[in-house]
Amino acid sequence: xxxxxxxxxxxxxxxxxxxxxxxxxxxxxxxxxxxxxxxxxxxxxxxxxxxxxxxxxxxxxxxxxxxxxxxxxxxxxxxxxxxxxxxxxxxxxxxxxxxxxxxxxxxxxxxxxxxxxxxxxxxxxxxxxxxxxxxxxxxxxxxxxxxxxxxxxxxxxxxxxxxxxxxxxxxxxxxxxxxxxxxxxxxxxxxxxxxxxxxxxxxxxxxxxxxxxxxxxxxxxxxxxxxxxxxxxxxxxxxxxxxxxxxxxxxxxxxxxxxxxxxxxxxxxxxxxxxxxxxxxxxxxxxxxxxxxxxxxxxxxxxxxxxxxxxxxxxxxxxxxxxxxxxxxxxxxxxxxxxxxxxxxxxxxxxxxxxxxxxxxxxxxxxxxxxxxxxxxxxxxxxxxxxxxxxxxxxxxxxxxxxxxxxxxxxxxxxxxxxxxxxxxxxxxxxxxxxxxxxxxxxxxxxxxxxxxxxxxxxxxxxxxxxxxxxxxxxxxxxxxxxxxxxxxxxxxxxxxxxxxxxxxxxxxxxxxxxxxxxxxxx
Numbered sequence: 001x002x003x004x005x006x007x008x009x010x011x012x013x014x015x016x017x018x019x020x021x022x023x024x025x026x027x028x029x030x031x032x033x034x035x036x037x038x039x040x041x042x043x044x045x046x047x048x049x050x051x052x053x054x055x056x057x058x059x060x061x062x063x064x065x066x067x068x069x070x071x072x073x074x075x076x077x078x079x080x081x082x083x084x085x086x087x088x089x090x091x092x093x094x095x096x097x098x099x100x101x102x103x104x105x106x107x108x109x110x111x112x113x114x115x116x117x118x119x120x121x122x123x124x125x126x127x128x129x130x131x132x133x134x135x136x137x138x139x140x141x142x143x144x145x146x147x148x149x150x151x152x153x154x155x156x157x158x159x160x161x162x163x164x165x166x167x168x169x170x171x172x173x174x175x176x177x178x179x180x181x182x183x184x185x186x187x188x189x190x191x192x193x194x195x196x197x198x199x200x201x202x203x204x205x206x207x208x209x210x211x212x213x214x215x216x217x218x219x220x221x222x223x224x225x226x227x228x229x230x231x232x233x234x235x236x237x238x239x240x241x242x243x244x245x246x247x248x249x250x251x252x253x254x255x256x257x258x259x260x261x262x263x264x265x266x267x268x269x270x271x272x273x274x275x276x277x278x279x280x281x282x283x284x285x286x287x288x289x290x291x292x293x294x295x296x297x298x299x300x301x302x303x304x305x306x307x308x309x310x311x312x313x314x315x316x317x318x319x320x321x322x323x324x325x326x327x328x329x330x331x332x333x334x335x336x337x338x339x340x341x342x343x344x345x346x347x348x349x350x351x352x353x354x355x356x357x358x359x360x361x362x363x364x365x366x367x368x369x370x371x372x373x374x375x376x377x378x379x380x381x382x383x384x385x386x387x388x389x390x391x392x393x394x395x396x397x398x399x400x401x402x403x404x405x406x407x408x409x410x411x412x413x414x415x416x417x418x419x420x421x422x423x424x425x426x427x428x429x430x431x432x433x434x435x436x437x438x439x440x441x442x443x444x445x446x447x448x449x450x451x452x453x454x455x456x457x458x459x460x461x462x463x464x465x466x467x468x469x470x471x472x473x474x475x476x477x478x479x480x481x482x483x484x485x486x487x488x489x490x491x492x493x494x495x496x497x498x499x500x501x502x503x504x505x506x507x508x509x510x511x512x513x514x515x516x517x518x519x520x521x522x523x
Contacts, residue, residue, distance in 0.1 A: 033058050035131050036173040037417055038147050040121070043072065043168045044160045052153035053417075054121070056173065057132035057146040059106060063173040072168040073118055075157060083108035083120070092116030095169050097157055099123050105132045109142045119145040119171060123154030147171060174416040182421045183469050186410045190423055191462050193345050193408075194432035197352035198439040198454065204287040237358045237511070238433070243366035247373050250426075254377060257404075258389045266402050270331065273405040274324040277343030280350035281320040286313060332402075337409045337420065344408050348428055355429075357437040358511035360494060360504075367483075367491045370430045374481035391479035394424065423465075427482040431461050431490045438494060441510060453507075456493050464489030 038054040056063065064070050075097055079089040083098035084107060096117035098108050105122065112120040122132070127150050160167050196203070238246075257265070289312075299311045327339030357363045377390040396402040403409075408428070409420040435457045442452035449455045464486035471480045498504035 033060065033062060036063065036175075038063060038171055038173045039067070039416070040147070040149060040153065041067065041170040041172075042075070042157070045165050049160075050156065052149055052156075053129070054147040054149040054153075054171075055129045055131070057105060057109070057148070059132075059134050060109060060120075060142040060144055060146040063145050063147075063171050065172060065174055067170060067172045070170050070172045072170045075121070075161070075167045075169045077158070077161060078112060078115070078117075083111050086111055087115045089115075093118055095119045095121055095171075097121050097123065097154070097161075099154070100125050105146070106134055106142060109144065109146045113142060113144050117144060119147065121154075121157075121169070122146065122148045123157075124148055124150055127151055145171060176412075176415050176417055178473075180412050180414055180421070182410045182412050182414075186408060186421045186423060187462065187465050187469075189341060189345065189408055189410070190428050190465060191458065193348050193428055194352070194435045194461060195458060197349045197432055198436045198458075200287070200349060200353055204291045235354055235356050237356050238362055238366065239358075240362050240365040243362060244369055246366075247369040251373060251377070254389055254393060257393045258385065261393065261396065263402070266396065266404070269404055269406070270328050273343070273347075274328055277347050278317070278320045278324045280347035281323065281343060282313075282317050283350045283353075284346045285316050285320070289316075331405070334411070337411060340405055341408050341410075344406070344425065348425055348432065351429055352432045352436055355433060356440075357433045359437075359509060360491075360498070360507040361509070363434050363437060363491060364495075367430055367434065367487045370426065371483050371487040374426075374483040378479055378481040388479055390481070394422070394479070421469075423482065427486060430483065431457075431464075431486050434490050434494065435461065441507065451501075453494050453497060456497060457490050460489040460493040461486060 033056065035058065036056045038056055040052040040054050042049050042052070073093070073095050075095045076089055076091060077097045078087040078091065080087070081097070081099045082102035083096065084103040087096070091112060092115070094117055096112035096115065096119070098112060098120060100122060102108075108122065109120050124130070129148055129150065132146065132148055157167055300308050301311050301314065302308050303314075323339065324343060327336060327343065330336050331340070357366065374390070378388050381387075381389040394403060394407065396404060403422070407422045407424045409422040412419045412421065435454065438453040438457045441447075442454045445452075447453070465482070467485040467489070468480055468482045471485065494507065495504065498507045
C-alpha cells in the first residue's frame with residue numbers, strides 16, 4: 001500500500017508540474033532567466049587589465065560558461081549614456097556601456113539592442129550588485145546579454161575611454177562547482193579541534209605546563225608553594241543556570257552587534273580576538289613544549305612590573321603577540337585565513353580546557369538552549385528584523401562586508417568566484433564541551449572506544465557537520481543553523497546510547513556525589 005501511495009503522489013506531482021508548465025504566461029518565460037554571476041575580462045590597448053564581477057538580468061540571452069566560447073568585443077559608451085533613447089554612437093558589434101537611471105532596465109536594453117550592440121553593461125551607481133528583473137513586456141524581446149557591473153568598474157572603463165584608449169571586454173558566466181573540497185578541510189579542522197581539546201590532558205603534561213604557563217605573572221603564583229595544575233586552578237564547572245544566562249547574554253550581544261556593528265566595532269572584536277588568541281596560542285605552545293622539554297623554562301630574567309619571568313615563556317609570548325599583530329594588519333589579504341584559523345583553534349582548545357560540563361543534565365540544558373538560539377536567530381529573526389540577524393552579523397553586512405573574526409574559514413580554491421566555507425566558534429565549542437565530558441566519563445569509568453561515548457560523540461559531530469553542509473547546498477547557500485544538526489547528532493547519540501546501555505541515570509547525575517563536589521569551582 002505504501003508503494004502504491006508513493007507512485008500516486010509522484011504521478012500527481014508530475015501532473016501538477018505539466019499543468020504549471022503549460023499554464024505559464026508565454027510572455028514571462030524570457031524574463032525568467034536565472035541570475036548568474038559574470039566575469040568581465042577587459043583589455044586596454046591590447047593589454048589585459050583588471051577582471052570585474054557582474055550579474056546577469058532576468059531577461060536577455062545567456063552567456064557562455066567558458067571564456068573559450070566567448071569573444072573579445074569593443075566596449076563603447078552609449079550616447080546618451082543612460083541608454084534611454086536611440087544612441088547617436090555607433091554601437092554595432094560592440095558592448096554598450098550604460099549608466100543607471102532615467103528609465104527601466106528593459107528599455108535601456110531595447111535601445112542598446114536596436115543600435116546593434118552585442119551586449120549591454122549597466123553601470124550601477126553604488127559598489128554592489130543587485131538582481132535586475134523584467135519591468136515591462138519588452139523584456140521578452142531582448143536577445144542580447146544584459147549584465148550589471150559596479151560603480152568602480154564603470155569608472156575604470158570611463159577613464160580608459162575618455163583618454164582615447166581602446167577597451168575590449170570578454171563576458172562569460174562560470175558556474176560554481178557542485179562540490180567544493182574546502183568543506184573537507186574545514187571538517188577536519190572542526191573535528192580535529194574538539195578531539196585535541198578532549199585529549200589535551202593526555203597529550204600534554206598539565207602539571208608541568210601549568211606551573212610555567214603563568215610565569216609571565218609570577219607575582220600571582222610565586223607565593224603559592226607547589227603551584228597547582230591549571231585544570232585545578234582555573235577549570236569552572238558549568239551549571240544549568242549559568243548555561244541559560246550565557247545563551248541569554250549571547251542573544252543580547254547578537255542584537256547589539258546587529259544594530260550597532262560598524263567598522264570601528266569590528267576593530268574592537270579584532271583586538272579582543274587577538275588578546276584571547278595570543279593567550280590561547282601561548283598556552284598551547286607552552287603546554288606542548290614543556291611536555292618534551294621540562295627544563296626549558298628554568299632560565300629567567302627580571303623585568304620591571306612583571307618581575308622574574310621565564311625567558312622561554314617570554315619569547316613564546318612575544319612570538320604569539322607578533323603573530324596576532326601581523327594577522328590583524330593583514331586580515332584583508334587572501335592568506336589571512338591561515339592566521340585566523342591558527343589563533344582560533346588555539347583559543348578554542350584553551351576555552352575547552354577551562355570550561356567543563358559536569359553531567360548530561362547540564363549538557364542537555366546548555367545544548368538545547370543553544371539549539372533553539374541558533375534556530376531563532378537564523379530562521380525566525382527575519383520575521384522580526386526583516387533579515388537573519390545571525391547571518392547579517394556573521395557576514396559583517398553593516399561593517400563594510402568584513403566578517404567577524406570568531407570563526408574558522410577555508411577558501412574555495414576550486415570555485416572561480418572564490419569565497420570561504422566558514423564555521424562559527426560556538427558550533428565547535430558547544431559540542432566540544434559535550435565531547436570533553438564524554439572522554440572524561442569514559443576515562444573515569446575505564447570504558448573502551450566502542451563501549452564508551454567519546455568515539456560515538458565525535459562520529460556524531462562529524463556526521464552533523466556533513467548534514468549541515470548538505471542543508472546549505474540544498475537551500476542554495478542560504479545560512480543554516482549548524483547546531484540544528486549538531487545537537488541531535490551529539491547529545492542525541494549520548495542520550496540514546498546511555499538509555500540503551502542502562503547508563504542514562506549515571507550520565508545524568510554524574511559528578512553530583514561528594515567525591516567530586518570539591519573539584520573546580522562552579523559557575
